[in-house]
Amino acid sequence: MTDAVLTRLAGLFGELLPADAVITDPVRLRTYDCDGLTYHRATPGIVVLPDTAEQIAAVVRLCDEYGVPFVARGSGTGLSGGALPRTDGVLIVTSRMRRILEIDLQNRRAVVEPGVTNLAITEAVRDQGYYYAPDPSSQQICSIGGNVAENSGGAHCLKYGFTVNHILGLEIVTPDGEIVELSADDPGYDLLGAFIGSEGTLGIATKITVRLSRMPEAVTTLLAAFTGIEAGGQAVSAIIAAGIVPAAIEMMDALAIEAAEAAVNCAYPQGAGAVLIVELDGPHAEVGHQFAEVERICRESGAFEIRVAASAEERAAIWKGRKSAFAAVGRISPAYIVQDGVVPRTALPEVLAGIDRLQEEYGIRVANVFHAGDGNLHPLVLFDDAVPGQGERAEAVSGRILDLCIEHGGSITGEHGVGVDKSRYMPKMFTEEDLDTMQLVRCAFDPRGLSNPGKVFPTPRLCGEVPGVRKGVHPLVESGRAEQF
Numbered sequence: 001m002t003d004a005v006l007t008r009l010a011g012l013f014g015e016l017l018p019a020d021a022v023i024t025d026p027v028r029l030r031t032y033d034c035d036g037l038t039y040h041r042a043t044p045g046i047v048v049l050p051d052t053a054e055q056i057a058a059v060v061r062l063c064d065e066y067g068v069p070f071v072a073r074g075s076g077t078g079l080s081g082g083a084l085p086r087t088d089g090v091l092i093v094t095s096r097m098r099r100i101l102e103i104d105l106q107n108r109r110a111v112v113e114p115g116v117t118n119l120a121i122t123e124a125v126r127d128q129g130y131y132y133a134p135d136p137s138s139q140q141i142c143s144i145g146g147n148v149a150e151n152s153g154g155a156h157c158l159k160y161g162f163t164v165n166h167i168l169g170l171e172i173v174t175p176d177g178e179i180v181e182l183s184a185d186d187p188g189y190d191l192l193g194a195f196i197g198s199e200g201t202l203g204i205a206t207k208i209t210v211r212l213s214r215m216p217e218a219v220t221t222l223l224a225a226f227t228g229i230e231a232g233g234q235a236v237s238a239i240i241a242a243g244i245v246p247a248a249i250e251m252m253d254a255l256a257i258e259a260a261e262a263a264v265n266c267a268y269p270q271g272a273g274a275v276l277i278v279e280l281d282g283p284h285a286e287v288g289h290q291f292a293e294v295e296r297i298c299r300e301s302g303a304f305e306i307r308v309a310a311s312a313e314e315r316a317a318i319w320k321g322r323k324s325a326f327a328a329v330g331r332i333s334p335a336y337i338v339q340d341g342v343v344p345r346t347a348l349p350e351v352l353a354g355i356d357r358l359q360e361e362y363g364i365r366v367a368n369v370f371h372a373g374d375g376n377l378h379p380l381v382l383f384d385d386a387v388p389g390q391g392e393r394a395e396a397v398s399g400r401i402l403d404l405c406i407e408h409g410g411s412i413t414g415e416h417g418v419g420v421d422k423s424r425y426m427p428k429m430f431t432e433e434d435l436d437t438m439q440l441v442r443c444a445f446d447p448r449g450l451s452n453p454g455k456v457f458p459t460p461r462l463c464g465e466v467p468g469v470r471k472g473v474h475p476l477v478e479s480g481r482a483e484q485f
Contacts, residue, residue, distance in 0.1 A: 002088045005066050005068060006045045006046055008066070009062060009063070009066060009068060009090065010022060010024050010046050012062055013046065013048055013059060013062070013090075016055060016058050016059065017050060017051075017055055017059075018051075020049075021048060021049045021050065021096075022046065022047075022048055022049075023046070023047035023048070023049070024047075028047075029043050029044055029047060030043055032044055032073065032076070033085065034076075034081070034084060035073070035076045035077065035078040035079070035080075035081060035082065035084065036076065036077045036078055036079045036138075036338070037078070037080060037081050037337070037338065037419070037421055038335075039335075039337055039391075039395070039421070040081040040084050040420055041084075042086065042087050043085070043087055044085035044087065044089065044090070044091035045085075045086065045087055045088055046090045046091070047085075047091045047093060048090060048092055049093045049096050050092065050094070051096050051097060052097070053171060053173060053179055053206035053207065054179070056092060056094075056204055056206055057173045057177045057178070057179050059090065060092075060173050060174075060175065060176070060177040061176070061177030063089075063090055063177075063450060064175065064176045064177055064448065064450060067448070067450070068089055068090060068450070069086045069088065069450045069451075070086075070089055070090040070091070070092055070450060070451065071083060071084070071085050071086060071089060071090070071091050071092070071200065071452050072092050072093075072094065072145070072149070072200045072204040072452065073085070073093045073094070073095075073146075074093075074094050074095065074114060074115060074143030074145045074146035075095060075117070075138075075142050075143040075146060077136075077141055077142040078146060078149075078150060078416070078417065078419065079326075079338045079340065079416045079417075080150075080340070080413070080416045080417040080418060080419030080421045080422060081419040081420035081421045081455075082150060082199045082200065082417050082418075082419035082452075082455060083146070084420050084455075086453070086454075092204060094113070094114040094143065094204070094206075095143065097113035097114055097115040097116075097145075097206070098113060098115040098116050098117075098120075099113045099116070100112050100113075100116060100120070100121070101113065101207070103124060103125060103212075105125070105128060105130060108130070108211060108212045108213070108214075109209055109210065109212060110124070110125065110132075110210050110212055111207060111208070111209050111210075112144055112207075112208050113145075113206070113207060113208075114143060114144060114145025114146075114148070114205050114206060114208060115144075115145060116143065116144050117139070117140065117142065117143055117144070118132065118134070118135065118136060118138075118139040118140075118142050118143070118144055118147060118152075119135075119139045121144065121212075125212055126215075129214060129215045130212040130214060131212070131213055131215055132166065132211075132212060132213070133156060133160040133166055133211075133213045134147065134152060134154050134157060134160070134161075134162060134163050134166055135154035135155060135156050136152045136153065136154040136415070137154065137155070137322070137323050137324075137325070137326060138326075139154065144208055144210070145205050145208065147163045148163060148167060148170065148195075148196055148197075148205050148208060149198065149199050149200045149205070150163075150197065150199060150415065150416065150417040151163050151164050151196050151197030151415065151417075152415055153376070153414065153415035154415075155250055155279075155319075155322070155371065156247050156248045156279070157371070157374070157415070158247070158248060158249060158371065158373035158374050159245050159246065159247045159248070159281075160213070160247070162415065163196060163197075164193060164196045164197060166210055166211040166213075167192065167196055167208065167210060167211070168183070168184050168209040168211055169181065169182060169184060169209035170182045170183075170192060170195060170196075170205050170208055170209070171205070171206050171207035171208075172195060172204060172205050172206060173206055174202075174203045174445065174446075175202070175203055175445060175446035175448065179206070180203075182195060194441060197417070198442075199417050199418065199419060199452065199455055199456055200451065200452035201442050201445075201451055201452045201455060201456060202442065202445040203451055204451075216247075216282055217283050217284055217287075218281065218282065218283065218284040218287040218288075219247075219279065219280070219281045219287070219315070220279070220280045220281075220287050220288075220291050220308065220309070221277065221278070221279045221280075221314075221315045221318050221319070222277075222279075222291070222295065222298075222306055222307060222308045222309070222318075223269075223275055223276070223277050223306070223307045223318045224275065224276045224278070224303040224305070224306050225268065225269035225271075225274075225275050225276075225303060225304055225305040225306075226273060226274045226275070226301070226302055226303055226304070227271070227272070227273045227274075227302065227304065229251070229253050229254075229273060229274040229352055229368070230349055230352075231274070231301050231302040231303075232251050232274040232275075232301070233251075233348045233349050233352070233372070234301045234302075235276055235297055235298050235301035235302075235303065236249060236251070236276065236345065236372040237345055237346065237348075238297045238300075238301060239278070239293075239294055239373075240345060242293055242297065244280075244290050244293060244294065245373075246278050246279055246280050246290075246294070246373060247280060247281040248277065248278070248279040248371075249276070249277070249279075249371070249372050249373035250276070250322050250369075250370070250371060250372060251274055251275070251276050251277075251368075251369070251370055251372040252274065252321065252322060252325060252369050253273065253274050253367060253368040253369075254272065254273045254274065255365060255366070255367035255368070255382075256325050256328075256329070256367040256368060256369045256380065257275060257321070258332060259325065259328040259329040259330075259331055259332045259333075259367060259380075260321035260322070260324055260325055261321070262328065262331035262332060263324055263327065263328035263330075263331045264321060264324045264328065266317070266320050266324075267317075268321055269304070269305040269307075271304075272305075275321075276298065276372065277318060277319065277322055278294050278298075279315075280294065291308075322369070325367075325378075326338055326369070326380065329367055329382060332367075332382070333365070333382035333383065333384070334383075334384045334385060334386065335382075335383050335384065335385040335391070335394075336367075336380050336382045336383065336394075337380070337381040337383075337395065337398045338378060338416070339377070339378065339379045339380075339398050339401050340376070340377070340378055340412075340413050340414055340415060340416035341376075341377050341379075341401060341402050341404075341411065341412055341413065341414065342374070342375050342376050342377065342405060342410045342411040342413070342414040343375045343377065343404075343405050343408045343409070343410035344375055344408065344409055344410065345374070347375070347408040347409065347410070348370075348372070348375060350408065351377070351404050351405065351408055351410075352368065355379060355401060355404070358397050358400050359397075362393045362394075362396060363393065364381060364382065364383055364390070364394050364397045365381075365382040366381050366382065366401075367379070367380040367382065368380075371414070374414070375414075376415065377401075377405070379401050381394045381397050381398045381401075382394070399425070402422065402425050402428075403428070406425075406428055406429060411429065412425045412426070412429055417456075419455050419456070420454060420455055423454075423455065423456055423457060423458050426456070426457065426458050427458055435457065435458070438456075438457070439457060442456075
């Protein structure tokens, strides 16, 4: 029955979209079987590549009519399996929607389509002294639609905030195929805030209004090398304690440095057990004062070498190793899992020590890269998928790292989202009542559960129903506070 429905839908999509915009060939479908987290794979039933919001709405209306699930995908750089397709569903790829529709510098905003890459926004306004602040490491290729879905951050989110702080409005296609406008100025419920970071479970963004920021007057970037990661962590705590909020403060351990050197020859100081990248921006006088303080703190914390970028080229060279870190570990490991957890800054040394113990216990290497200023860890769990059992051990280490984050008062995700990869950890952070409330919000947008199903929540549930098999009427339904479809 499912194959017949998909065949019927493919024919209907062919009437709506150009001939090359509907993919059913099994070989071509494999191109889309995962996002940046390759550990989870599923070949989509159908792939469509629309050019307009109207085409997306028409595709979604047909999915709703036939009860077929759909998943939105941008550039496919996500790292939580958020764009993992359904074998019995439709994958809606927005990569062809790459137009910058409007640039309004007077009001510091731009309107773009979801397939526009993050960096392309900055490149469009850089010459006029503006930029788009959120900067995921994949900003050269990740799409703004995916950034909205995941509420992406980046190195500079410590000072400037995440995607949600820079989105002024959205045009979305709802799960029943209606085109709706959401604005930060809308009265009542914060529907814009609810949609951003919802990981595609509430619909598909088709037009995005972003806030543009003025280029800072001065930028200073320094790299401090330490013999060990503990000393680097002490420097981070001291910098924040001094009341300094850098634009970015990033750290890499020895294994991550080794990978970056192998991939991009970043020429970080030899013998470094950890490097700390600190970027300061703002008025000249403020940056000058803060730089003197940061340099002093790094030296007092044990930095054996400090480099300061004297030009834009040197600044890019310092960032080159950090920006390439995720992809770089492919040079030292056949496979890896990118994890994403958050801990209080004060817990960093203890959590990193715990990760070291896990490496010894499981015989699995972990390279650590993290946004040190806000405690957002990105452990890269390395393994060889050709060796029996290593993948399972790597998955176990990945899960134990999230347990460590929760135990120390942190979170299972900082910016990569929950997706399919971390949904089973949600009950460790939230009660059944919490999850039920979240599900009610989702069902208000998508009562049929067709929009990116199987993501975020640990088990499929009816609207308003807690996990597990329930007999009888749900209490929320009985009391009239929820509706079960």
